[in-house]
Amino acid sequence: MTHRNYDLLGEDGRRAVETGLATAEWYHSDVPRAVMKDLMKRSDAPAIRDTVIFYGAMILFAGLGIWLWPSWWSAPFWLAYGVLYGSGSDSRWHECGHGTAFKTGWMNDLVFEIASFMIMRNSSTWRWSHARHHTDTYIVGRDPEIAVMRPTQMFKILLAFVGVLDVWAYFKGTIYNAVYGPTEAEKTFIPASGWAKVTYVARISLAIYAATILLAVWMGSILPLMVIGLPRIYGSWHMVLTGLFQHGGLADNVLDHRLNSRTVYINPISRFIYWNMNYHIEHHMFPMVPYHALPRLHEVIKADLPAPTPSMWAAYKEIWPAWIRQMRDEDYFIKRALPATARPYREDLHTAALGAAE
Template sequence: MAQSPQTAPIQTVKDAWWEPKIDRATLKGLMKRSNGPGFFFLAIWFSLLFVMGLAIHFTQGSWLVVPSILCYGIVLGFAYAPSHECAHGTAFRTRWLNEAVFWLSSFIWVESPTHRRFAHSHHHTYTWHWKVDAQMGYTNPVKLITWFGDIIGLVEFWPRAKLTVRHASGRVLDRERVYLPDNQIPIMVREARILLAGYLLLITWAIVGQTWAPFLYFFIPRFTGAIGVYSFITTQHMAMQQDVYDHRLSTRSMTNSWLSRVLYWNMNYHIEHHLFPTIPFHALPALNEVIKDQLPEPSPSLLGAHIEIVQTILAQRRDPSTHAYHPLPPGTGGAAPMNVTS
């Protein structure tokens, strides 16, 4: 009897994925964690936030405050990157540092650390398998409105806020229980309540202190600046092939500028990250050098990735089975949809 990804044992699913050929000693070396790169990337991020925050302060009362808030919000939205890396436990070698930054970035990102960690782990196990992957919010064929809504953050931001409120109330959906262990649910609920209390404290401060600061430096920019980070996140899988066990087909890597890579914590190497999610962000460029002859060519830029996505979406109107495809190097094999027998 054939098994679906939902019913197949997790190890069976993991074994089904295509893997590149790489020397074990090299792989082990790439997996070493370090505190230094995380501190460096955070320092760049905080420095930009400080400068943009000063811009908001000095432009209040003029129309220039609008672009100042937008620029600040774009940088703030990249809290996604440390939150994501901390969810993997690979941002820092020191565990408490990893957890402390995880909490800070998750507060900005608006998602409890425990839910983020387990939902994302599920995403890595079942990457881009429709109705299975916990973080797959749309399927092929994709609509242009879905693409547009995703890059400006509307598809994700409000559901994320509602998710936190629902978890704080203690309501957990059946589909969430698939990836959340029973003993982690009370922890997640408690975390959601702490996050919600933090947001309410900021609002209380604004009302009692008669200050716009919480709105100028958090709530408004967090929403309006979402387009920055979501324009990157959208490229990871949108319009790629789904329901296949080869990350090279379901995931998109791209070439970015140095500053983009720092803000995004090297997640432009997204195929590489999915192939080896336990390799820290700072080692992904080195991993790419080792296995790039087994990988498809990355999209040439952020703009290039979105042009490809839009072209694919338009092609899907004529043929719904169309998906974006980057040719695989000859002789590197591949993985077909899994058909496991029990």
């Protein structure tokens, strides 16, 4: 069994670079250029519509929550507000970070900064970390966004649903960034030209949280924190529910997204919150396709992909036993069958590198 070292400054990352597993060529399904150009086409309209609904609903739910506060009748509105704040902001951060949600650049940047703050991610750091996630998806020691490391630590997965570990790590990291700048690990994926912005964003974010806490103390109520900050805890469950099935239980150290990512059919409300990131193989293979075109891309390439998982329930039915097994067997992973219409898994792309690494 291979013991994995996820440290970005560690041995596995160094070996991935040496063997060519890092920044490597990945498998792509064939899509005619004319079709791909149509799929990649940018438009402001869908994202403006969705953003107005998103923030409009947040204002409505928060308004009703504040109006009914401190009655328990306010609870359903806080739960709805929390899911949009603590989960929906994840997908807004993600899509606008890619620059694909809107056609207009400043709209992507504005929503990206607001959503980054809400989801408690330093917008500068995470823009770069996500670029690395796409370069080296689930390459151990290279990808800073591996959600479940092996051996599986179940308590971390369960705690993730209430955001406690994320929030702790965020404030610890943000205070460090505000005082010292990026950490040594962060410097492995953030170029020097981006270091000052990491510090700037950290200081602005801390100032907003400090002001919110002071307001709460002055009011003698946690109400300001119900609006800013706490939703990242009481509303993050949906982000975790949808985020963990992206890659859960699948292969690492491979160069074919069909082996390490999962497409899952989910309900329309979850798709709105998640902005279609349930089409996750499609997104990783072609990150230039905007969220609103992912269902069309899915139809174009699905004959070349493993059958989509039919529901979240089916996804976790598959993932849970894999996580259990990965508690004691780090090399175990789920390998799903390809349809007869698909080209075989491109295991040759990573076999040479893995062989040299082991």
